[in-house]
Amino acid sequence: FGVFLCHHKGSAGSLCRLLKLLAAKHTKSQIFLDSDQLEDLDLIFDTIRGKTKSVAVVLTPHVLKRMWCAGEIVTAYKNQVLTVPLMCDGYTPPDDEFLEHLEEVWTAQQRQILSFHGISMEDVQQAYAWLL
Numbered sequence: 001f002g003v004f005l006c007h008h009k010g011s012a013g014s015l016c017r018l019l020k021l022l023a024a025k026h027t028k029s030q031i032f033l034d035s036d037q038l039e040d041l042d043l044i045f046d047t048i049r050g051k052t053k054s055v056a057v058v059l060t061p062h063v064l065k066r067m068w069c070a071g072e073i074v075t076a077y078k079n080q081v082l083t084v085p086l087m088c089d090g091y092t093p094p095d096d097e098f099l100e101h102l103e104e105v106w107t108a109q110q111r112q113i114l115s116f117h118g119i120s121m122e123d124v125q126q127a128y129a130w131l132l
Contacts, residue, residue, distance in 0.1 A: 002029025004052040006072045009035070011060035012088065019056075029053070044068065045117055048075040054082040057131060059091040064098075064128060067110040074119045077127035085131055093132050099125050 003023065005016045013035065020031040032047060048055060055076040063069050076083045103111065103121050111121070 001032040001047070001052045002027060002054065004032040004048055004055045004072070004076075005034075005058060006055055006063070006069050006076075007058040008060050008063040008066050008069065011062050012058040015088070016058060019058075045071055045075045048072055048081060049079050052076075052081055054084065057083060057085050059085050059087045061090050061092070063091075064094055065105050067106050067114060070106075070124045070127075071114055071117060071119050073131055074114075074123045074127040077130050078123070083131060094128065099128060 005019065007013065007016045016033055017035075020033050020036075023029075023031050032052060034044065037044075037047075055072065057063065057069070057073060073083070075081075102124055106114075114120075114124075
């Protein structure tokens with residue numbers, strides 16, 4: 001994939017669909033939008049790690065609170081995948097307090113899922129600092 005669109009569906013699902021449609025007119029590269037690849041969601045981090053040239057993180061108010069987006073950002077960070085933040089209206093960069101209390105954003109089960117994929121809360125903090 002030329003670009004992997006990392007986004008919060010409720011805040012940017014339609015925007016990402018539009019970005020994918022517009023990009024298709026100007027490039028032959030494939031654009032990854034997870035709603036088009038629902039059968040492979042368990043392999044989403046592998047897609048970034050080994051099949052993606054770049055990640056566009058569509059920054060909306062809730063994207064950094066979505067566990068799967070955190071995993072996507074960390075995977076891009078750890079694997080040195082070119083990552084571009086796209087700031088949308090309403091987005092405010094997280095403050096130090098938010099980053100220090102990330103473990104409170106997700107449930108124990110969600111943190112366990114990230115851990116299963118080799119992602120710690122420290123990884124998320126580092127990746128968010130890198131992205132922003």
